Amino acid sequence: MLSLVAVSSHSSAESIDIDNYRQLVGDALIDEILHLSDGLKGLRLCNINATASGGGVAELLNREVPIYRALGIEADWRIIHGDKAFFEITKSFHNALQGSEFQLTDGVRQDYLEHNRTCAELLEVSYDIYVVHDPQPAAIRYFHRTRQDKWVWRCHIDSSSPNEQVWEFLRPYIEAYDAAVFTAEPFRPPDLRMDRVAFIAPAIDPFATKNIDLPQNLCRQAIADSGVNLREPLLLQVSRFDPWKDPLGVIQVYRLVKKQRPGVQLALIGAMAGDDPEGWDMLETINAEATADPDLHVFTNLTGVGNMEVNVFQRGADLVIQKSRKEGFGLVVSEALWKEKAVVAGAAGGIPMQFPKGYHQYLVSNAEECAAKLLYLLDNPDEVAAFGRAGRERVRAEFLLPRLVHDQLKLIADLLERGGAQTKA
């Protein structure tokens, strides 16, 4: 059987309650969610993805699944099995959907399909609806030849200009689904032919440990304790140590800023996964820079830095950087904006859509531009404050968990024709 992921079951139903969000997102949205979920009570929903931890999809499912359960939907989350070679293939597919080069061989095709066939056989338990995330398990639907259930492919990748060879290979397996969901309309591959395509952006949970309100004095104390000088400005990037997130570029930006503002400090926070040799090499490079520079701070989950420390640093930083070259959505941008931080970020993937109106000049495309924007903001605290306020309001209106839950439930209700008008794309 495909492994179930243990998520908080909230048998108490005290803590995870959609009503808690009313104060933040308003009654209309919550009432609509309750109306939709009334029609879906007892529905058996299965999310399938590649990993229970690491990256945005696992983070989203960790927050979504408990909410669905609290709403009376029997939501599960299962992960596929695979060996190292398979996950190397799917990592390449991920990059290829973002447009990278990749040489698709017959061996790769066969390995991918064999793994998906096995996973489909291992699925065993049956559900009313399946939501399959990203390319790794995308062909499961093809091999799971049932017709009474509904299948949604949820793509978290900016696949607007995919590598043609990989996309042509995957396309028939994806077109076997009842619906596909992309983060935004521009992310849809141009030649995808499906009756139903929806666009649903991810969201952050304001009540998660990573976003929960924290006393300012606690943040200052914890940051000072980690060696940061509170009297000098602190720049922050929170991201995996991955070339797409460009941490080495961030160090370059920091050095440019430091020429003008010698006291400036940079904190890089990144989670490491056991199976990512590229990440380990990059961490070594970054650590070598950090040992030589007392103003460059590097923190990882290996030394006990978790979600609450990320929260602390996001609240305590003077300016937040997200210098991504490619990005699915970039949840970390919404996290920082929610904490009223000014963010200077790469204009990649879902980042621009998160920026508040009037602040798109802080989307940058190279290190020099990034450094210049940071220096400008360091000199203009009023702009920083206004940006922060506008950012929080944008996230409140568009990127909090209830909006995501609503959109997903609406799609499911439409697919199952349980109330609500159908939308076709």
Add this chain to the structure above:
Amino acid sequence: MLSLVAVSSHSSAESIDIDNYRQLVGDALIDEILHLSDGLKGLRLCNINATASGGGVAELLNREVPIYRALGIEADWRIIHGDKAFFEITKSFHNALQGSEFQLTDGVRQDYLEHNRTCAELLEVSYDIYVVHDPQPAAIRYFHRTRQDKWVWRCHIDSSSPNEQVWEFLRPYIEAYDAAVFTAEPFRPPDLRMDRVAFIAPAIDPFATKNIDLPQNLCRQAIADSGVNLREPLLLQVSRFDPWKDPLGVIQVYRLVKKQRPGVQLALIGAMAGDDPEGWDMLETINAEATADPDLHVFTNLTGVGNMEVNVFQRGADLVIQKSRKEGFGLVVSEALWKEKAVVAGAAGGIPMQFPKGYHQYLVSNAEECAAKLLYLLDNPDEVAAFGRAGRERVRAEFLLPRLVHDQLKLIADLLERGGAQTKA
């Protein structure tokens, strides 16, 4: 060169300041530390161990080194290089010093010595004093044939009844040191022949993110959000998923308690390391139990649980378990006692010495006994409160960072004959 570990440099000297601890440990101890460090200003001190993250030694060095630097000592922390085979050997040596079986072959001896010889050659930079931690790099002193410096071997393991073969192999390399330090007198191998042996227990830092005061409402909110029902009791063990820490035994204990108290919940928090296949297997077993039991919660650094979340759970738990079979010191016991928690623990290694007087009946040797003590405490909140107060006072008096810093500086001053009388063992 052996890699330097980046630790907070505290150029600001605002946050890490030994004076901050006066309120907790009193003036006499702090004044003595300042007196000792006056005599050691500019001293070049090098700590050498096997890893920059994971486990108690890395945690201690992360807290100690910044304090030494703030005191004017030029303290560094370097880690040795080694391949997988070498670290498997040294893991076996670690277990063998704790008394495990191990077949010492010529190949193992040679591999161990070759790695230590290489590390000694890579050391390059010279220091006034070296503190080498645990068996992994123990033979470096033998290969680094200098005589103007001083060398301390710091053993964090309960090596009171070591595997004879491994101990006989390591002994001459250890006896080449100027001093050896054990956590407590009973941990010293009986036949170690050295002029100077000191006994210094580890300590926790009350200002570290893991121990810093947190508002009770924040702890409750974060714990509830993670799926725990605050209206029912929560048991907690924080430990690596390692047979010595016996997490599966803890689950067995929890099930015994649950027979009498059906609402009881268990949270297991463990950090995973990339290179520990045994830990991954154990996590899989534990996760399988957790998916089937909504009252069993499992958290790891992989899903963003870090030091501050550990702090939150230690403060929010009703009772803390530390069911170790073998233990070096067991810092986590002091962490819990400092938060005024009643702890039911295995009578292993350094755990008993941390327990306050009058509460040694909560040291247990099997699951049934552990469950019985937990049930008793669940029924006797006054005992829990008194235990917690006594525990905090014991930690305050014996196991906070300044006492450790004092003892280490005293040993160093004695070795260098810079003030203070010499102590011989």
